[in-house]
Amino acid sequence: MTVSTIGSVLMLPPGEEVTLRGWVHRIRTSGKIAFIVLRDHTGLLQATVRKGGVPDIDFNAVGAASVESSIIVTGIVASDPRAPGGMEIRCTTFTLVGPADAFPITEYQSEELLLDNRHLWVRSRNMAAIMKIKATMLQGAREWLAAADFTEVTPPVLTQNVCEGGTTLFSLKYFDRQAYLSQSAQMYLEALCYSLGNVYSLTPSFRAEKSRTPRHLTEYWHLELEEAWIDNRGNMEVQEELVSAMVQAVLGSRRDELEMLGRDVEPLKDVMPPFPRMRYSQVLEDLKGRGFDIEFGDDLGAVEERATTQDRTVPVFVTNYPKQCKAFYMKEDADDPDTYACADLLAPEGYGEIIGGSERETDLDALLARMRAQDISLEPYQWYLDLRRYGSIPHSGFGMGIERMVRWVCGLEHIRDAMPFPRTINRIYP
Numbered sequence: 001m002t003v004s005t006i007g008s009v010l011m012l013p014p015g016e017e018v019t020l021r022g023w024v025h026r027i028r029t030s031g032k033i034a035f036i037v038l039r040d041h042t043g044l045l046q047a048t049v050r051k052g053g054v055p056d057i058d059f060n061a062v063g064a065a066s067v068e069s070s071i072i073v074t075g076i077v078a079s080d081p082r083a084p085g086g087m088e089i090r091c092t093t094f095t096l097v098g099p100a101d102a103f104p105i106t107e108y109q110s111e112e113l114l115l116d117n118r119h120l121w122v123r124s125r126n127m128a129a130i131m132k133i134k135a136t137m138l139q140g141a142r143e144w145l146a147a148a149d150f151t152e153v154t155p156p157v158l159t160q161n162v163c164e165g166g167t168t169l170f171s172l173k174y175f176d177r178q179a180y181l182s183q184s185a186q187m188y189l190e191a192l193c194y195s196l197g198n199v200y201s202l203t204p205s206f207r208a209e210k211s212r213t214p215r216h217l218t219e220y221w222h223l224e225l226e227e228a229w230i231d232n233r234g235n236m237e238v239q240e241e242l243v244s245a246m247v248q249a250v251l252g253s254r255r256d257e258l259e260m261l262g263r264d265v266e267p268l269k270d271v272m273p274p275f276p277r278m279r280y281s282q283v284l285e286d287l288k289g290r291g292f293d294i295e296f297g298d299d300l301g302a303v304e305e306r307a308t309t310q311d312r313t314v315p316v317f318v319t320n321y322p323k324q325c326k327a328f329y330m331k332e333d334a335d336d337p338d339t340y341a342c343a344d345l346l347a348p349e350g351y352g353e354i355i356g357g358s359e360r361e362t363d364l365d366a367l368l369a370r371m372r373a374q375d376i377s378l379e380p381y382q383w384y385l386d387l388r389r390y391g392s393i394p395h396s397g398f399g400m401g402i403e404r405m406v407r408w409v410c411g412l413e414h415i416r417d418a419m420p421f422p423r424t425i426n427r428i429y430p
């Protein structure tokens with residue numbers, strides 16, 4: 001038995017015989033005929049089952065089918081202007097594979113119910129579209145990275161190191177020691193770029209975010225790059241190329257999915273290098289001019305980032321953040337020593353930060369002084385400090401939040417829909 005997919009059947013001329021497997025999306029039966037809308041991973045297609053058109057035993061089985069039952073049908077492709085898509089298959093056999101209890105998700109449901117039933121809601125066409133777009137973005141990233149001679153590496157997720165500050169750490173007992181779930185693979189990537197040149201990793205990162213926001217998860221997918229012999233300027237060039245390649249990959253093969261999500265594709269077409277660059281101090285002046293109460297040293301939050309990006313269609317780099325709002329490992333900008341040679345990349349249309357990156361501090365004494373000032377215990381970092389003791393080189397890198405990217409590209413209100421099984425402060429089931 002050769003099994004077709006709905007997507008391939010929609011290309012066939014009438015008269016062909018096909019077999020399809022899938023789930024009942026909708027079903028309507030009268031005594032003599034059943035209209036089934038069948039779903040598989042490629043789309044929807046109407047299948048009609050007539051009494052007398054299939055063996056009696058098959059027709060009886062149709063009576064036991066309901067929404068989300070799994071079925072196999074064989075039939076003849078026919079055009080039918082009344083059917084969705086203008087085609088249907090007229091069944092010659094019908095097999096009920098897995099009957100379904102009354103499906104808990106009906107048309108209008110609360111967000112909470114959909115989250116409680118996420119294991120079933122992932123079958124929805126919108127969720128499937130988002131997951132396909134995400135897969136295409138990751139594939140686009142990997143293709144770009146391979147062509148640019150980056151080597152994929154596999155850093156650990158259990159660690160003793162705090163990369164992005166103690167307030168969002170998940171700690172755990174590691175036998176008789178204290179350990180953490182990784183916030184970032186950066187330090188390990190720094191070690192590996194001395195061995196392999198440009199490297200990247202795709203890992204889960206963990207942040208114990210204690211507030212409910214539409215852009216924070218407690219577990220997210222983190223694409224991190226580390227580049228040997230590259231300064232922060234070169235680092236930004238890598239970012240704009242990579243981000244553009246990911247967006248263009250989606251425009252290349254996922255237009256239908258974007259349309260299904262109601263995403264306006266026009267602004268995405270503008271996403272091509274180079275992206276504009278603004279210094280933090282410029283952004284600050286601009287925000288003050290618009291009445292924001294903000295001082296040098298304050299980090300930019302969701303509100304400030306939205307104001308900075310809502311009228312743009314292309315991402316914007318914000319460079320030279322003040323030292324007090326960024327991490328200890330960044331390199332001081334020699335021309336502007338109150339700031340670091342760093343950049344956040346903010347997505348347009350109000351979405352805000354998708355990447356955080358910087359050149360890394362290579363001076364051992366500068367690094368030690370900052371760590372001491374921040375009361376960071378040096379012992380678990382001796383290996384990291386060794387990187388400055390044995391053949392230190394200039395290097396830079398960044399981390400991209402994959403779900404932040406997906407949220408922007410798909411135009412999602414909430415980041416949780418960029419994850420099949422999102423983890424947030426009040427959600428770890430299912």
Ligand code: NSS
Binds near residue numbers: 353358397398
């Ligand atoms: O904290 S970051 O800004 N930077 C780092 O972790 C660096 N150590 C990365 C590096 O240089 N290798 O996080 C990077 C990105 C940030 O821009 C967001 O896009 C994403 O990670 N991010 C998150 N996404 C979803 N949920 C949460 N809570 C989250 N936190 C950061």
